[in-house]
Amino acid sequence: MRVIAGTAGSLPLKAPEGLDTRPTTDRIKETLFNMLQPDIPGAVFVDLFSGSGAIGIEALSRGAAKAYFVDNMPKAVACIQQNLTFTKTENRAIVLKQDVCAALHGIREKEADIIFMDPPYGCDQEKNALAVLAEMAYVTQDTRIIVETSLKTDFSYLEELGFYMEKDKRYKTNRHVFLRRKAASQTENII
Numbered sequence: 722m723r724v725i726a727g728t729a730g731s732l733p734l735k736a737p738e739g740l741d742t743r744p745t746t747d748r749i750k751e752t753l754f755n756m757l758q759p760d761i762p763g764a765v766f767v768d769l770f771s772g773s774g775a776i777g778i779e780a781l782s783r784g785a786a787k788a789y790f791v792d793n794m795p796k797a798v799a800c801i802q803q804n805l806t807f808t809k810t811e812n813r814a815i816v817l818k819q820d821v822c823a824a825l826h827g828i829r830e831k832e833a834d835i836i837f838m839d840p841p842y843g844c845d846q847e848k849n850a851l852a853v854l855a856e857m858a859y860v861t862q863d864t865r866i867i868v869e870t871s872l873k874t875d876f877s878y879l880e881e882l883g884f885y886m887e888k889d890k891r892y893k894t895n896r897h898v899f900l901r902r903k904a905a906s907q908t909e910n911i912i
Contacts, residue, residue, distance in 0.1 A: 722775060725751050727782030729808035734775050737796040742772035745869060749892055754779055757835060760865060761785055764834035769821045769850060774801035776837050781810040790816045791824040822853045830859045839869040848878060855882040866900040
């Protein structure tokens, strides 16, 4: 596992020991960042269920202004800190050792440009995180939310949370689902 491109390009990254994390492969990470690259420079990037921090570090390496890393596993947080120090990106990083849903309330940004999450498969944690994100003012119609998940994950609830699926990029064993906040209805009561 390595940083693909940017200021830290080609540097190797550590992964937390054990089977609790499932790092995104370099090939899938490269495909993802080829799609995101126009939006990365100067962005506020949020990496949820960070694991090794590889996704957020890739964003920082490619020019993101700031990245939040959220994970509540001690081994993962230690690994993220080591990888940030090694890639010299720690000065633009904020690491939150918390449950994702709690951490989302602590992000103090006017707008998050890109929010990436790679939760454990089959636990509905993406639904819980999206329910909290639906309430956050920093999630605007311009915010891109990407969920890395299994091919079978159900997203039929998106509309009730105020999101829509912009793109569904499928790979052999998993997929990236790109979401956006729906536009506020023109018919809402104005108080």
